[in-house]
Amino acid sequence: MSFDYAVLGAGRQGTAAAYDLARHGDAAQVLIADVDLAQAQRAAGRVNDLLGEDVATAAAVDVRDAAAVTRLLRGITACVSAVPYHFNLGIARAAIAAGASLTDLGGKTSIVFEELALDEQARNAGVSIVPDCGMVPGLGTSVCMAAMELVEQPRDVFLWDGGLPQRPHPPWNYILTFHFEGLINEYSGTTEFLREGRLVEVPCFEELEHVAFPAPIGELEAFTTAGGTSSAPRTFLGRLRTYQNKTLRYPGHCAQWKALHDAGMFGETPVWSGDGAGVRPRDLLRELLDPQIRPRPGEKDVCILRGKAAGVSGGREVEAVVDVFDYFDEATGFSAMERTTGWHAAIMAIFAARGELAKGAVPVERAVSGKRILEECRARGMKVQQAVTPA
16 A cells, blocks of 8 residues: 655755655655745655655645645645744644644644644544654654663653764864754753653753763763653653653763853844844854854764663563664765654654554654664664663
C-alpha cells in the first residue's frame, strides 16, 4: 500500500523529512510546499536526485492562510510541519479539517498543549496529531521511553542531548544548524521538570554539570534550557519522581551564552539606538553572531542523545542507559541535526499513515514505544547503544 505525504516548509529539516518519507514511507508522492515556490522546487529536486525517481513535487502555500493549507492537504494521508512553531496550531486545525494526520517539529510547549487539546476533533476526523517531534523533545522523549521500557519500575528519568561540531573551533566551539530564533527560544525563560513527584520551573543556564562520552567526543558540559521536556513531566506526574532534561555543549559554552543572556541580549523589547529608532537586542545579536556560528564549508556535525532511567527490576535497583549518536551523512549531505530532527517527525508521520498510531492528538511519549522508534533509527544508520546495570 502506498501513501500520499506532504511537508510544509522546504528548509533543512523539511527537506530531510521529505527524503525520509520518500525513501522509507511507501510513498506514492511527497508534496513539498513552501511560501517560496523556488525553494520548494529545489527541495523536491534534491529529494528526487538522491532517490533517482520523481516522487517529490513542489507547491506554493502560505501557512498563514488556513483555507489554503486545508485545500493543499485534502487527499494527503500524513503531513509533516517543518515551519516555525507559531504556525503549528493553525496547521493542526487545517489538517483535521482536511482529514490528514500531522506531525510537527514543535518548539513552544504552550502551543503543544493547545494542539493536544484538539484530541476530540482529531479522533472524530480519524487522524493522528503528534506535536513536538524532531530531535528534542521528540527523539529525546523517545530515547527516554526506551530507557524506561528497560526497567520494570522506573522512578527517575534523565535526558542529555546536543548538536555539536565534530571538530570545534574557537571562540564559540559551536555550530548552529537550525534557525537562530529557535536557539534563543531554547535559551530563554524556564523549563518544566518533574522533581520529588512535583512539577517545578527551572531557569535556563542553571545546574551546570559535566558528562563523559566515549572518544572522540569526550567530556561535555550540560545545563538547563527551555522546552526539552515538553509534555512528558505532566504525562508522568504521579508515576515518576523525576523527569528532566539538560543540553550538552563543549565546555565554556554555558558561561559565554549566560553572559549574553544576563546582559539582556535575548530581549524582545526594542531599545533606543543612536538614530532614535528602536532595535530588539536579539535582532542585533542575530546579525552579529549568526554568521559566526554557521557551519563552515565542509564542516560536519554530530548529534548526541542519552536517556537514563533509574528504578527497580527483579527487586533490585538498576539503571538503564540508552545512547543515540548520529553523524553528518556523506552519502546524502544531510547533517546529523537534519537527520535526527526531520527523520523523527517523518518516522511518526509514516506510523500515522500506516495506522500504527492511535487516532487523536497525542504526545510523543504516548504515541508509540521508544523501542519501536529505536528500531527505525537503527534502520537509518544511527548508532544506538543500551545497557542495564546495577545501581
